[in-house]
Amino acid sequence: MTVTASSASRAAEILSRPVALNGLTVPNRIVMAPMTRMFSPGGVPGEDVRSYYARRAAAGVGLIVTEGTYVGHESAGQSDRVPRFHGEEQLAGWAEVAEAVHAAGGTIVPQLWHIGMVREQGDPPYADAPAVGPSGIRVDGTEGTGKAMTRRDLDDVIGAFAEAAAAAERIGFDGVELHGAHGYLLDQFLWAGTNRRTDAYGGDPVARTKFAAEIVAAVRETVSADFPVLFRYSQWKQEAYDARLAETPEELEAILTPLAAAGVDAFHASTRRYWIPEFEGSDLNLAGWTKKLTGKPTITVGSVGLDGDFIRGFMGEGAPVQGIDNLLDRLERDEFDLVAVGRALLQDPEWAAKVLADRFEELKPYDAAALKTLS
Numbered sequence: 194m195t196v197t198a199s200s201a202s203r204a205a206e207i208l209s210r211p212v213a214l215n216g217l218t219v220p221n222r223i224v225m226a227p228m229t230r231m232f233s234p235g236g237v238p239g240e241d242v243r244s245y246y247a248r249r250a251a252a253g254v255g256l257i258v259t260e261g262t263y264v265g266h267e268s269a270g271q272s273d274r275v276p277r278f279h280g281e282e283q284l285a286g287w288a289e290v291a292e293a294v295h296a297a298g299g300t301i302v303p304q305l306w307h308i309g310m311v312r313e314q315g316d317p318p319y320a321d322a323p324a325v326g327p328s329g330i331r332v333d334g335t336e337g338t339g340k341a342m343t344r345r346d347l348d349d350v351i352g353a354f355a356e357a358a359a360a361a362e363r364i365g366f367d368g369v370e371l372h373g374a375h376g377y378l379l380d381q382f383l384w385a386g387t388n389r390r391t392d393a394y395g396g397d398p399v400a401r402t403k404f405a406a407e408i409v410a411a412v413r414e415t416v417s418a419d420f421p422v423l424f425r426y427s428q429w430k431q432e433a434y435d436a437r438l439a440e441t442p443e444e445l446e447a448i449l450t451p452l453a454a455a456g457v458d459a460f461h462a463s464t465r466r467y468w469i470p471e472f473e474g475s476d477l478n479l480a481g482w483t484k485k486l487t488g489k490p491t492i493t494v495g496s497v498g499l500d501g502d503f504i505r506g507f508m509g510e511g512a513p514v515q516g517i518d519n520l521l522d523r524l525e526r527d528e529f530d531l532v533a534v535g536r537a538l539l540q541d542p543e544w545a546a547k548v549l550a551d552r553f554e555e556l557k558p559y560d561a562a563a564l565k566t567l568s
């Protein structure tokens with residue numbers, strides 16, 4: 194795909210329209226995708242994190258989804274440099290991030306995260322905490338050192354998500370995104386590969402969705418009725434790129450319907466390349482199917498503006514600029530509502546401003562060296 198003048202003028206027109214997510218009006222269709230950066234020692238986002246997000250809001254990103262931030266459960270994480278969404282100092286840091294983003298004209302939601310069985314024994318920030326998951330099974334199928342969650346564990350984690358969501362509203366965020374994707378805790382329940390439970394939380398797709406739906410319901414109950422609750426999910430897992438939650442639209446519907454009924458206001462369907470059809474016989478991508486099946490607003494994502502997906506980026510590869518005509522066509526057809534941009538925005542804080550002002554020729558290729566700094 195080439196970058197053409199016609200795609201440029203269309204881009205501003207199509208991407209500049211505001212959109213409502215429950216009580217929040219997002220000023221345009223451009224979302225910053227959640228990206229773990231590990232620049233928050235002690236789990237506290239500081240001045241550099243604040244200006245990193247504010248810079249992107251000032252340059253036209255309509256909605257920022259923060260990097261994954263751990264909920265207040267000791268087994269939630271594995272790093273002392275990933276920001277936490279509990280604790281006085283941590284939340285004070287986050288409050289300043291939200292304030293700075295608002296001052297720059299943007300909107301922002303934290304991505305609430307529990308990594309489940311991805312945790313290794315002894316990992317920070319709470320070295321003694323065990324890894325927990327639906328069945329004590331890791332995404333690669335091994336047993337590891339974790340344990341299957343008890344009733345008490347389930348309740349603790351549900352409570353931790355609800356508390357984090359309440360804190361988000363209290364300290365000035367515009368909503369929350371629950372991280373249900375990529376092989377982390379919620380996805381470990383959704384996926385049969387890691388969920389072998391024989392109680393009410395395992396079995397068919399609806400049963401596997403029960404835990405995530407209970408978290409959504411608890412969050413919904415804790416926050417105001419118009420406070421947006423977003424849910425991110427994916428077919429693929431960080432350690433299993435070809436894994437799928439749903440082989441058919443019917444299976445996908447069985448997972449999404451209870452989540453929507455529990456109170457999700459918008460879905461964020463995480464794919465690595467947005468232009469790939471999800472199921473045979475239709476051109477719709479995963480976000481397109483999600484919108485069709487639930488009627489909820491959806492966010493698409495995956496190699497927007499870049500040629501070469503982000504897994505290769507993790508392995509140190511760069512990616513050249515790619516045009517966005519296909520994306521605009523899909524947006525124009527209302528296949529989905531918003532577009533999340535990851536690496537292109539990590540690389541270039543001005544990405545949204547350039548796209549919205551038809552400055553396509555100034556877009557920069559992605560260079561994995563951008564991961565090393567928070568600029």
Ligand SMILES: Cc1cc2nc3c(=O)[nH]c(=O)nc-3n(C[C@H](O)[C@H](O)[C@H](O)COP(=O)(O)O)c2cc1C
Nearest residue numbers: 226227228229260261494495496497503534535536
């Ligand atoms: C450095 C990096 C960190 C990421 N961290 C997260 C994360 O914390 N939570 C999440 O849901 N996705 C995470 N992702 C995935 C991105 O949100 C996004 O879905 C992916 O990069 C594809 O978009 P892109 O092709 O525009 O980069 C991360 C991606 C990158 C490159």
